[in-house]
Amino acid sequence: MARRKFSGFSKTIIAIIAVCWSLFQLLTGSFWVFEPHLVRAIHLAFGATLILALMSPIEQEKGKKFWLGVDLILIAFNIGAAVFLVLTQDTLAERAGAPWLGDIVFGLAVTLIVLEITRRTTGNVLAIFGLVMILYTLWGPYFPGLLAHRGFTLSRVVTYLYDGMGGIYGLPLGVSATFIYMFVLYGNFLARSGVGQFFIDFVFALIGKSRSGTARTLIAANATMATISGVPVASVTSIGALIFPMMRKAGYPALFTGSLGASAAIGATITPPVMGSAAFIMSELTGISYIRIMLAAIIPAALYYLSLFVTTEARTIRMNIQAEVAERKNAWQLLKSGWYNLLPIASLIYFLGIGRSPMLSAFYSIILILVLDIVVTLAKGQGSAGLKELGKGFLSVLEKSAYESMIIMATCAAAGIITGTLSITGLAGKFSSIMMQLSGGMLLPALLLAAVASIILGMGMPIAACYIVLAVIAAPAMERMGVSTLTAHYFIFYFGNFSAITPPVAIAAYAAAGMVKENPWNLSWDAVRICLPTFLVAFSFVYGPSLLGEGAVKDIILNTATAAIGVSAMALALERWLWRRMRVWEMVVMIIGGIMAIFPDIVYSAIGIAAILIIVARLYLTSKKSGVAGVSV
Known part of the structure; x- marks a missing residue:
């Protein structure tokens, strides 16, 4: 939807809300212990307030005062729902079977608000999916065969989604309110300190001296920048803005430049140590430690980027690219002058390795980034003026991180509606049975069904939401066929990631196409062609888990x-x-x-x-x- 523009006092208020949200998340990510339900309620209240204020409900807003008035009412209900939960938290368990009027009113309000903010941030597909699941929960007796269930009243549905930890305030929103937000902050602090540019310069200095040097740099920069981002579209836009012009100057056509950029960017989600929001959710859903998931991802990620390197070398020769971009810095000089840029990432890996939680590891690394920024500023003799500029940068990172977290928060809240309705209706278990029947109990057909479902669902939903749905309905069926929990969940996570380049909805390919001014449809198909060898890797690690580091x-x-x-x-x-x-x-x-x-x-x-x-x-x-x-x- 169209983004509203504010100025003056209103703009300041929005910025203050965004900064306060990030400060709250930093506080919860440190040593302070909060009740999970309250953290999630406050997280949703902050995020939904920003979305309702910033994102117009229609594409071309007419009658601005009217729609803003409606959104102010929704914001009031949104904040009231959080306050109500905070004030009545002690009696939540007692009224589980006999909800108060406030539970019903605020439960209905929050459910509708979540659907609306999801529609405004991610489009219609996920919001409609959530609405359909609610209607299915209400009208269960009218469905045929295995899909039928006894049905539930509206008050029962909305209070289940609002009061319990299995609905809107369930695991997906919990991950958004903890791990994901902290890593968004971590990534933005890294980018603000210049670590991203250092990595790109260093990679180009190391491997850029050849006629395929710029294309190699694009791949390697995505592999290394994934430690900061873990979000395909962010990798396309941030890295592509720097390297796409260099590739075009070297003689690469726009089609290959964009398709390689999109293909390299989706590797960000499967590359340790930061693997996007779905990896954190996987850890919470399965009970498998995040460090184990990171280790499992190493070989598939290495094979993925190996395939891209080989494709690049072959196509460079086939297209007879001859130009070499000469503007390269010296790798050793870069390392001598900017070695400290490696410390924040090394610290993250260290703290994860010694058993600290991902959230606390990110918090420690953020503190280290701030300390390094202060030391470097003082070492350069910039004094109080430099420190003042650092303070402004700190606030800008807090504000930017809040805006970037809105979409993830809305996605996770909507995923809570879907998983909650799947749970209360028992549909998740029925889907597993249906999948077993369709596959005839054989593993390969089941894997093909799960792979196709991952790509189809991912076309209309963010990767995290796609993974959550399939983790509930597809992974159990695969586990019943003897596939380990880690392998089953990583398989659907891996394939859901490809939806960012597969037509007709290929968000990473579309982003790249816009940057290189190429036909999105052609570019997405070329990206699929580039990634095709790695599709088989997922099937391979199901039949041989050694590729996930097992055995x-x-x-x-x-x-x-x-x-x-x-x-x-x-x-x-x-x-x-x-x-x-x-x-x-x-x-x-x-x-x-x-x-x-x-x-x-x-x-x-x-x-x-x-x-x-x-x-x-x-x-x-x-x-x-x-x-x-x-x-x-």
């Missing part, structure tokens, strides 16, 4: 090596280039060999690698005979 060390090393050969072969085959252009049958053999190499079975892998080597040898020898200049990857 004997020798199995982990062996399966990782064969998978690396497989994704590289598929990437080359899809580009149809290695020393020369491949014939169709050569491409097909390489793809089949790549699939077999990725599959975690020593016999299949050996056959696949043998087929790959035969084609590679043939390509090399025939290119030598014809005198074609090529590339070795």
Whole structure:
């Protein structure tokens, strides 16, 4: 929706609310202990107030005073609902079976407000989904077969969503109010201190000296900047703004520039240590420590970026890109002058490694960033003027983080409605049974169903919401077929991530298309082509969890090596280039060999690698005979 513009006193009030929200989240992220229900209620009150104030309910706002008046009424109910929960928290358990009038009134108000702020921030799909689930909860007896249930009254539904910890104030909003907000703050403090620019400069200095240097830098910058962002669109816009012009100057066409940028950016969500909001939610849902999820993501992320590097090298040669961008800084000089930029990320990894919670680890790292900023400012002799500027920067980060957290907060609150209705109606368990029936109890069809569902749901929903829904309805069915909890949840998380580039709704691809002025549809399909080899990695770690770091060390090393050969072969085959252009049958053999190499079975892998080597040898020898200049990857 259109964003309202405020000035003067009104603008100041909005900024104060945003800063106070961030300060509250910093406080809850430190050593202060608050009742979870109250933290979530206050978190929602702050976020919903900002959304209702800043986001117009219609695209082209007419009758501004009328709509602003309506939103002020909604804000009053929103704040009143939080205050009511705070004041009556002690009696919440006692009135669980006999809700007060305030529970019903504020429960209905908060439910409608959550649907509305979701519509304003993420579009219609998630809001409509939430509304449909509420209607399903009310009208259960009228549905056929397995979908039927006894039905619930409106007062029962809204009080369940409002009073309990299984509805709006449930786990998704709890994660938003703790881990996610802290990491948004952490990322913005890093960006404000110049760490992001340091990483890009350093990566370009290391690997930029070649004709594919700018494209390599785009990939590597996303892999490293993922430690700051964990949000695909943010990576596209922030990194693309710096590197897309360099790639265009080097001779890369707009289509490949944008598709590679979108493909590299979605790797941000599966790359440790910060893997986006869904990873935190996964940790809370499964009870698996965040550090274990991080470790599980290392090999899939490495294979993902390996595939992108191979694709880039092959396409650079195939398109005959010759230009080399010369404006590079010296890597050693950069490291000597800016080594301290590595400390905040090193500290985060350290605190996570010694068992501190992600939230507290981010808090410690934020404090370190502030201390480093002060030390660097004083060391540069900027004195009180520099410290004053730092103070302004601190406030601007707090304000910016609040605005960036609005969408995540609304998404998680709406996800609470969906999971709450799935729980109260028992639909989650029924979906697992339906999935078992459709797949005939066989794992591969079940995985295909889950993968397709992940991509389809992700087209209209943020990755976190997509993951939450599938974690409730799809993961249990996979676990019943013998898949481990970590593997089942990581599988749907991994595939939901691809929805950011798959047509028709490909948000990361659309962002990249707008930046390079290319057709979004063509760009998203090219991004799918680039990422296709990595789609198979998810199936591979289901059949062989060694790719998630489970099992004997020798199995982990062996399966990782064969998978690396497989994704590289598929990437080359899809580009149809290695020393020369491949014939169709050569491409097909390489793809089949790549699939077999990725599959975690020593016999299949050996056959696949043998087929790959035969084609590679043939390509090399025939290119030598014809005198074609090529590339070795």
